[in-house]
Amino acid sequence: MSLLELTGVTRSVRLPDDRLLEILRGVTLSVDTGEHVAVVGRSGTGKSTLLNILGLLDAPTDGEYLLEGVPIGRLSARERTRRRGRDFGFVFQQFNLLPGRTALENVAAPLMYAQGRQFWRRTTLAAQMLDRVGLGDRLDTMPEKLSGGEQQRVAIARALVRGPRVILADEPTGALDVETGQEVMGLLDEIASMTGAALVTITHDLAVAARAQRHYRLTEGVLVPVDLGGAGHEWVGDVPTLPGARLPVNPGAVAGVPELARPVPAQVEP
Amino acid sequence: MTGLVGALVEAWDELRLHKLRVLLALIGVAAAVMAITAVTAVVQMLTQAYTEAGERSMGRQVTITIDAYPRSEQAAPASELDATYAVALERYGITWATRDWYTSVPFRFPDGTRQVEVRAVDPDLGTMQRVGVDEGRWFTDADVDSYAPRLVVNDVFLESLGAGGLESHPTVLLGDETPVRAVIVGVTARRWPGEMASAIVLYDQLTRWYTPETSDGWGQPVPSLKVWVPPEAADDLAPLLRRDVAAVLPGWDVQAYDNRDTGTGALDGAARWVAFGVGAFALLLGGLGLVNIALVTVRHRIREIGIRRSFGATSGRIFFGVLMESVVATAVAGLVGVVLAVAVIKNVPVDTLFGGGIQDRPPFPVSAALVGMACATGVGALAGLIPATVAVRVKVIDAIRY
Numbered sequence: 001m002s003l004l005e006l007t008g009v010t011r012s013v014r015l016p017d018d019r020l021l022e023i024l025r026g027v028t029l030s031v032d033t034g035e036h037v038a039v040v041g042r043s044g045t046g047k048s049t050l051l052n053i054l055g056l057l058d059a060p061t062d063g064e065y066l067l068e069g070v071p072i073g074r075l076s077a078r079e080r081t082r083r084r085g086r087d088f089g090f091v092f093q094q095f096n097l098l099p100g101r102t103a104l105e106n107v108a109a110p111l112m113y114a115q116g117r118q119f120w121r122r123t124t125l126a127a128q129m130l131d132r133v134g135l136g137d138r139l140d141t142m143p144e145k146l147s148g149g150e151q152q153r154v155a156i157a158r159a160l161v162r163g164p165r166v167i168l169a170d171e172p173t174g175a176l177d178v179e180t181g182q183e184v185m186g187l188l189d190e191i192a193s194m195t196g197a198a199l200v201t202i203t204h205d206l207a208v209a210a211r212a213q214r215h216y217r218l219t220e221g222v223l224v225p226v227d228l229g230g231a232g233h234e235w236v237g238d239v240p241t242l243p244g245a246r247l248p249v250n251p252g253a254v255a256g257v258p259e260l261a262r263p264v265p266a267q268v269e270p
Numbered sequence: 271m272t273g274l275v276g277a278l279v280e281a282w283d284e285l286r287l288h289k290l291r292v293l294l295a296l297i298g299v300a301a302a303v304m305a306i307t308a309v310t311a312v313v314q315m316l317t318q319a320y321t322e323a324g325e326r327s328m329g330r331q332v333t334i335t336i337d338a339y340p341r342s343e344q345a346a347p348a349s350e351l352d353a354t355y356a357v358a359l360e361r362y363g364i365t366w367a368t369r370d371w372y373t374s375v376p377f378r379f380p381d382g383t384r385q386v387e388v389r390a391v392d393p394d395l396g397t398m399q400r401v402g403v404d405e406g407r408w409f410t411d412a413d414v415d416s417y418a419p420r421l422v423v424n425d426v427f428l429e430s431l432g433a434g435g436l437e438s439h440p441t442v443l444l445g446d447e448t449p450v451r452a453v454i455v456g457v458t459a460r461r462w463p464g465e466m467a468s469a470i471v472l473y474d475q476l477t478r479w480y481t482p483e484t485s486d487g488w489g490q491p492v493p494s495l496k497v498w499v500p501p502e503a504a505d506d507l508a509p510l511l512r513r514d515v516a517a518v519l520p521g522w523d524v525q526a527y528d529n530r531d532t533g534t535g536a537l538d539g540a541a542r543w544v545a546f547g548v549g550a551f552a553l554l555l556g557g558l559g560l561v562n563i564a565l566v567t568v569r570h571r572i573r574e575i576g577i578r579r580s581f582g583a584t585s586g587r588i589f590f591g592v593l594m595e596s597v598v599a600t601a602v603a604g605l606v607g608v609v610l611a612v613a614v615i616k617n618v619p620v621d622t623l624f625g626g627g628i629q630d631r632p633p634f635p636v637s638a639a640l641v642g643m644a645c646a647t648g649v650g651a652l653a654g655l656i657p658a659t660v661a662v663r664v665k666v667i668d669a670i671r672y
Contacts, residue, residue, distance in 0.1 A: 048667075057580060057666050078584055085582010096577050096670065100287045110581035112276045119272040 001069045002030035009063035025221040036199040038212030046221045047202040056084040089159030093171035095151045097143040104139040107158045129157040149180035169201040281594035296603035298556035303607025306549025307642030314635045328529040332504040336495040355495045368392035371493035378443035390473040406436045406456035419475040422456035427467035450479040557649040568657040576669025585662040592661045596654025604646025
């Protein structure tokens with residue numbers, strides 16, 4: 001039994017003009033404990049929606065999502081929220097640290113929604129986690145006083161402080177330079193492996209994606225497996241695949257790059 | 271348990287982070303609470319002052335007065351009144367009672383003998399009508415048996431006597447042909463300019479030493495009986511007393527009435543409503559300011575709310591958290607307002623502002639403080655409802671990207 005298992009998941013929204021926009025189409029994906037999976041794709045292809053569904057922030061329109069074998073549709077909204085806090089840790093591109101709170105308070109914030117010892121020992125646990133990501137000397141520093149890499153390390157510490165079973169990283173290096181990005185990903189990989197948490201990274205940075213054990217490409221809402229270690233590179237055409245290379249946001253910006261995802265939404269009959 | 275503690279900690283953190291905003295929002299609430307608390311307290315004191323003023327002239331609630339008048343010269347003699355009253359008091363177990371007889375008695379002043387208005391009473395009158403003695407003391411039960419009559423006089427009387435004060439233990443001759451030396455034990459202040467000399471004497475002592483010439487005559491004033499009874503007993507007692515007294519005094523017209531409609535409640539009610547209206551309006555303004563700022567703040571915090579939802583914060587927790595911010599803040603503001611109100615009331619001589627002063631100055635009314643705190647917390651809860659509803663309506667995925 002997989003930790004997370006999506007089967008034929010579709011997510012669509014109705015537009016103001018009553019058209020149906022399909023963001024995800026028949027997505028099938030399974031993630032096991034301790035596994036690192038990467039999903040690449042250009043902006044607007046549904047990567048974040050996929051991550052939101054995986055993290056129980058959103059729900060599929062159709063298809064099945066099993067969380068440890070239990071269909072999430074059977075879980076009450078309260079239980080989904082409880083599982084989200086307990087089993088998932090989110091790392092966002094823009095760090096999303098709480099303003100006005102110190103690094104320590106930010107990392108302790110998820111523990112406010114924990115129970116028992118985790119709640120009462122939240123400050124100690126947060127300090128330990130910050131120490132683990134190398135920020136043991138910056139506990140009382142405000143986020144705006146930290147560099148981008150440090151802020152993302154705080155965000156990683158915050159994502160991990162409740163000991164989640166899955167870490168969902170949405171463009172974790174998107175706001176960082178190449179070197180810092182690699183450093184942060186190294187840390188994320190390391191801590192995820194140490195804690196045995198599954199890591200799902202969505203990115204358009206091929207170097208970041210290449211760190212994963214399994215790779216997927218999301219195009220027009222369709223998820224297909226790719227191998228970034230060899231033949232899988234052909235889909236990026238002549239775009240460099242060196243570490244740190246990224247998929248162009250606008251296909252027209254790089255000559256000769258095949259169009260991977262159309263920015264216009266797919267239309268289907270309502 | 272952790273949920274409640276967590277929500278409170280979160281609320282407090284929010285307030286700590288936004289001290290200035292909170293302070294600005296809460297100044298109005300604190301001022302309003304202070305106003306409503308102080309006004310409530312002042313109204314209570316004003317009511318007390320008004321009640322005491324009423325009780326000084328009409329007796330405490332509820333005082334029943336039995337007046338008896340002979341209808342003809344053939345009526346039973348007035349001397350039977352005392353025994354009749356005593357029987358009635360004993361029958362109904364009435365403990366607070368006084369005879370009250372307005373008459374005039376000759377006193378020998380340095381400039382000659384003069385008739386002075388005298389009120390002959392029992393010692394209970396001092397409590398029943400809050401008789402204020404400015405110097406000396408009121409009568410005690412022991413005075414009834416003392417040889418020389420005791421007097422409580424007004425200061426006009428004392429001045430007429432040429433005595434400076436009670437230090438010289440002034441006495442005065444009471445009566446004309448066979449006078450008795452009366453001892454002045456207390457002095458009351460004059461209540462209005464041009465007041466004539468007057469004295470209060472114990473009824474039993476006066477009748478022992480002096481009988482006014484006209485006291486037994488038909489058409490002359492006779493003592494009333496005043497009794498202070500529990501309000502719930504007044505309705506039953508008044509007709510019974512009237513019936514009993516009338517039964518043993520044939521030919522007398524006996525009336526019994528109480529002082530419940532003397533209007534002390536009217537001021538109480540009206541002033542309370544005015545105070546409540548002013549306070550409620552002030553609180554409404556303070557609350558609106560709070561709602562305004564809370565709404566703006568929630569808009570600024572939408573992303574944060576989304577992030578917290580990703581941590582596992584339920585919509586109930588978010589709602590409660592935002593609501594608690596408002597409640598905690600206004601509760602603190604309310605406390606500040608109540609403390610300020612207590613400080614003002616304690617340091618302003620409120621009782622002297624009410625003229626005659628208050629005999630039983632009430633302590634700062636706990637009810638006023640509770641009303642203030644309840645209003646503040648209530649306004650906080652109401653003001654928090656709107657932003658809390660806005661907060662839970664935010665879609666998590668939109669909020670994170672906000």
